[in-house]
Amino acid sequence: MINKIVDTMSEAVAGLHDGASIMISGFGDAGAPAELIEAVIAHGATDLTIISNNAGSGETGIAALIKANRVRKVICSFPRQAASHHFDTRYRAGEIELELVPQGNLAARIEAAGAGLGAIFTPTGYGTLLAEGKETREIDGRNYVLEYPIHADFALVKARAADRWGNLVYRKVARNFGPIMAMAARTTIVQVAEVVDLGALDPEVIVTPGIFVNRVVRTSAAANA
Amino acid sequence: MINKIVDTMSEAVAGLHDGASIMISGFGDAGAPAELIEAVIAHGATDLTIISNNAGSGETGIAALIKANRVRKVICSFPRQAASHHFDTRYRAGEIELELVPQGNLAARIEAAGAGLGAIFTPTGYGTLLAEGKETREIDGRNYVLEYPIHADFALVKARAADRWGNLVYRKVARNFGPIMAMAARTTIVQVAEVVDLGALDPEVIVTPGIFVNRVVRTSAAANA
Amino acid sequence: MQRMDRTALAARVARDIPEGAYVNLGIGAPTMVANFLPRDKDVFLQSENGLLGMGPAPAEADIDWELINAGKQPVTILAGGAYFHHGDSFAMMRGGHIDICVLGAFQVSVHGDLANWHTGAPDAIPAVGGAMDLAIGARQVFVMMDLLTKTGDSKLVNRCTYPLTGLACVSRVYTDVGVFSVGPEGARVIEMVDGLTLDELRKMTGVELEMA
């Protein structure tokens, strides 16, 4: 019997290694796997590359990971936020590398990794600073930039509910990057508010089939209030 | 008030023109929009390019369109079937053009069109007859073929239910090419078994948001038994 | 002359959005356009963080931090709305399925180039978000901005000096003193506020202008 549900946060993040690349779902706080990020901090892995839409704000989540000095590089679309001071400080000090990617290219490159494509020609960013030095091509009268897939060793994803095969459903706009990151990482780790019986999720409404999920951990009820 | 529901099959296919490219959902009979194809035959448009997984079998659907001599070209992955005699005959007579595309490349090229990508490097088909003459590239030690998006003037799609904004849900494996074709065509026309009130479809389970749908027509109950 | 304030400008932009349009409203002032869309007509608002059929802000008691817009403000979803992931959301954008996108800008060129993501200041922490995708994805990009900077420089320019967001992507520019079309033919004045002349507008902007 295959059961992807693990009991503890530390089991969930077992095997994380120094230098790992980690995708982290979320747009702002919606869909951010706060408890899993806490577990990564507790685990101790360092020299991480974080792939996420933002670079953290306030004192929790990715900001806490940066504050704890575990992050070597961030690949994201929007690091600057009202309270992104931990990122800002380290970035200005030259202690953290930034690869800035337009949000849609970030999504498309993550999708390309999940789908096994070698590269994609995307129109976004053509003629801008963010395409400097990149291969371009005119196709059918429109200009495109060649962008490569973004793979990761791990994805940390927040979903609403899962079963023991790892099938996932999400909640509202907390869905955001979860489904595509789950497809692009070698090991996908998911925190959910609820674990349901196999068969309880209608096969018509499963957003992420279990094939893309390796481990699931339930957060405490309080953490999902 | 926007209402994409039309009353008749002939309204549904209005504006079809000679020489149009038409995507048709379905894998075998599952998801094939039989009534819409009948309406295309009744409409009379000819010189059509059909993009679909198969090239029809028996005497109905795409086979009937080919029998009626309306099809100039087929882009598909698997034309040969037990009862694909209408395609077979015209193909052998040189009266119909065939572009054979591996099924996953067909899907990926349709997706690329819907997503506005200029081209994609896909590993499928590398080193085979179906990649002859195509640009190839080695990326990170793996070989890829450059494939271009497949757009269409129209998509004919079968779904289970829709609301007046064109939001769609499907049924079982009849989903197949419907969602990606709806995204890739300039005008997407959908036949459904059921029209529901706005708000009746849970926003979490809508598979195709109405933005990808132009017209919806309900088939008679008998046709969906 | 009677300059339009942001509210009046938002109302003006809203007038050019037809029923049935799929629309993305950028962060900041463009968000206000939603307040002036006619309630009895269906206009479909997309938020690129995964929501189509976005409704107005919720009552305080109904705030749900998993139902926010791209500006991370709480919103609601209308009956008929749908959620989707970021891949599909930006496919919607990049694939040309959004009819109109309304954006703010630092500069717009007469040919429709847009600069709205980076001031070019060397010490600025760059952040682009969805700006570049919105700029090149929507069928029409409307820019909403004051015509002049606080120091009196025109933001409608012959050539952008700030880093570009997208090339030749803007079709209309709505400003506090007038509405312009921009594109391959250069800039044209669609309307001006009362008390302003074409010559004054030419002087304010320093670009070639004709009435549309």
Place this chain on the structure above:
Amino acid sequence: MQRMDRTALAARVARDIPEGAYVNLGIGAPTMVANFLPRDKDVFLQSENGLLGMGPAPAEADIDWELINAGKQPVTILAGGAYFHHGDSFAMMRGGHIDICVLGAFQVSVHGDLANWHTGAPDAIPAVGGAMDLAIGARQVFVMMDLLTKTGDSKLVNRCTYPLTGLACVSRVYTDVGVFSVGPEGARVIEMVDGLTLDELRKMTGVELEMA
């Protein structure tokens, strides 16, 4: 020697599929492998027409033509199964998420090249379906075939003469007379049926063979 029939061969392949594997079974003989997977272990069957967690054929009364496999035969879905569209289905395949794919073949080369979609006959109507995607997508491709054609030619070859489906994609070949590994090092014999010798196998195939 005691050749394995198709049923025995399907059972043999099934023995090499571990619990928890995500598996795609090709059309034809490979479909039979499902019958020999242990009922008390979770093996996840994918059907590329949009189904994961495929179950056995339904009773006649339960046939639903919108629940079919890639061979267009009626199937069922297990509790825990999921439906998805063709884009996601082939992303699953091409993206390396399927552990094992079992396919039939016209020819397999000692280096793992596969020919299984076209005989090369000039009057044949070509049809490829998902064959090329399955060949290059799965982490491991198992081929299931008779070692010899009806006319006695080896289907395990130094170089395929039929049009290729994929290059260097097969890792194991299960035949009626033995199981082979193929790949960069060439072909190796993993096991033979009783009564057969390595020398006889070399003669049958005409390719260099050593025991694995």
